Amino acid sequence: MAMQLDVALGERAYPIYIGEGTLERLTDAINAVGQKGTIGLVTDSNVGSLYAEQVEAHITATGRKCITHAMPAGEANKRLARIEEICGTFLDAGLDRSSLLIALGGGVVGDITGFAASVFMRGIPVIQIPTTIVAQVDSSVGGKTGVNHPLSKNSIGAFHQPQAVIIDMTLLKTLPERELKAGLAEAIKHGIIADAKLFDYMVDNAAKILDYDLAAITVPVQRSCEIKAAIVAEDEKEHGVRANLNYGHTFGHAIEAVTEYKVYLHGEAIALGMCAAAALSLELRLVDQTFVDQQKACFEAYGLPTRWPDLPVDACMMAMQKDKKVRAGTLKFIVADRMGHVVQRTDITEAQARAALEAIR
Ligand code: NAD
Ligand code: GLY
Numbered sequence: 001m002a003m004q005l006d007v008a009l010g011e012r013a014y015p016i017y018i019g020e021g022t023l024e025r026l027t028d029a030i031n032a033v034g035q036k037g038t039i040g041l042v043t044d045s046n047v048g049s050l051y052a053e054q055v056e057a058h059i060t061a062t063g064r065k066c067i068t069h070a071m072p073a074g075e076a077n078k079r080l081a082r083i084e085e086i087c088g089t090f091l092d093a094g095l096d097r098s099s100l101l102i103a104l105g106g107g108v109v110g111d112i113t114g115f116a117a118s119v120f121m122r123g124i125p126v127i128q129i130p131t132t133i134v135a136q137v138d139s140s141v142g143g144k145t146g147v148n149h150p151l152s153k154n155s156i157g158a159f160h161q162p163q164a165v166i167i168d169m170t171l172l173k174t175l176p177e178r179e180l181k182a183g184l185a186e187a188i189k190h191g192i193i194a195d196a197k198l199f200d201y202m203v204d205n206a207a208k209i210l211d212y213d214l215a216a217i218t219v220p221v222q223r224s225c226e227i228k229a230a231i232v233a234e235d236e237k238e239h240g241v242r243a244n245l246n247y248g249h250t251f252g253h254a255i256e257a258v259t260e261y262k263v264y265l266h267g268e269a270i271a272l273g274m275c276a277a278a279a280l281s282l283e284l285r286l287v288d289q290t291f292v293d294q295q296k297a298c299f300e301a302y303g304l305p306t307r308w309p310d311l312p313v314d315a316c317m318m319a320m321q322k323d324k325k326v327r328a329g330t331l332k333f334i335v336a337d338r339m340g341h342v343v344q345r346t347d348i349t350e351a352q353a354r355a356a357l358e359a360i361r
């Protein structure tokens with residue numbers, strides 16, 4: 001059964017449809033946006049060959065023309081040159097201010113399409129159809145869009161909220177197992193930062209979830225969207241509470257950067273980062289060892305990394321200073337003070353951050 005959530009952002013509010021078969025909602029969602037022009041569908045080389053035809057059929061059922069652009073898959077393609085190519089395809093096909101873009105894919109396609117939509121003709125609407133867990137529980141909701149620069153991840157971008165997010169759980173059936181597990185790290189994160197019951201659910205249902213039981217996976221997807229939607233509605237541009245979503249990300253992004261995005265998938269690096277964040281929380285005496293052990297056991301149940309014996313502490317410390325979350329030279333760390341609750345700290349010393357990294361070696 002499909003359910004609908006709303007991201008309460010006033011004039012820019014939008015629905016999130018979640019369930020098996022929600023692609024059926026696409027035609028109505030497009031009609032609700034009201035753009036009459038040609039629709040630009042952006043996907044990647046993997047997802048396009050699996051699902052583009054099905055999505056194109058729903059688009060053309062609205063009576064609008066559809067032009068599909070399939071970019072090469074992978075994080076290495078989340079860069080400005082691909083934005084130029086996407087805009088080139090759509091300019092060539094005559095898309096204009098009356099057009100609408102649709103992102104069909106994981107976080108890479110979602111971020112790049114959202115950004116393309118924010119700049120094409122100075123901004124046209126976008127609908128997100130996320131096909132990975134990362135995209136369903138995180139990147140498709142909240143309007144952060146962008147690309148990487150060789151010097152810094154996600155450093156060129158814009159806030160551009162979608163008009164609708166359509167989460168069809170059946171699309172996950174083809175998602176590779178490693179991608180499924182990595183994405184679940186972000187769902188577990190939502191439990192740790194905001195909902196102890198969600199964390200317990202993830203612990204108790206690991207076997208079913210890892211067996212691609214779609215009903216079991218729908219629970220954390222839906223709860224994650226509820227949590228993220230509430231946070232975004234309160235703090236769209238990350239001036240306050242939205243930073244809680246970055247639990248484990250300061251350490252995790254550093255790990256991704258020092259490994260040049262080639263060793264760990266995003267969710268895997270974030271799992272390691274959350275282990276470092278838990279160690280920091282323990283160091284600050286905000287939680288006890290039981291919290292750290294519970295978190296670690298949960299990641300292990302999902303086959304996620306919890307230690308990196310070769311972690312280069314100096315290189316990670318340097319990478320953290322380049323993180324785009326640094327403001328006026330100050331790094332903000334998100335730490336847990338109990339399961340289901342986190343706090344923000346800007347008073348962490350270099351020695352404490354080092355000790356947290358040492359703890360996951
Ligand atoms: P991804 O988009 O690279 O997808 C992972 C792989 O799975 C790709 O090879 C893709 O082709 C394939 N794939 C996707 N869906 C599939 C399906 N249903 N069946 C088969 N194969 C499928 O990676 P991701 O993990 O989805 O996203 C990571 C990106 O998301 C990063 O760039 C990260 O920065 C970004 N992100 C953004 C936000 C945000 O708020 N905007 C939040 C979290 C992550
Ligand atoms: N992924 C963190 C955020 O959207 O703020």
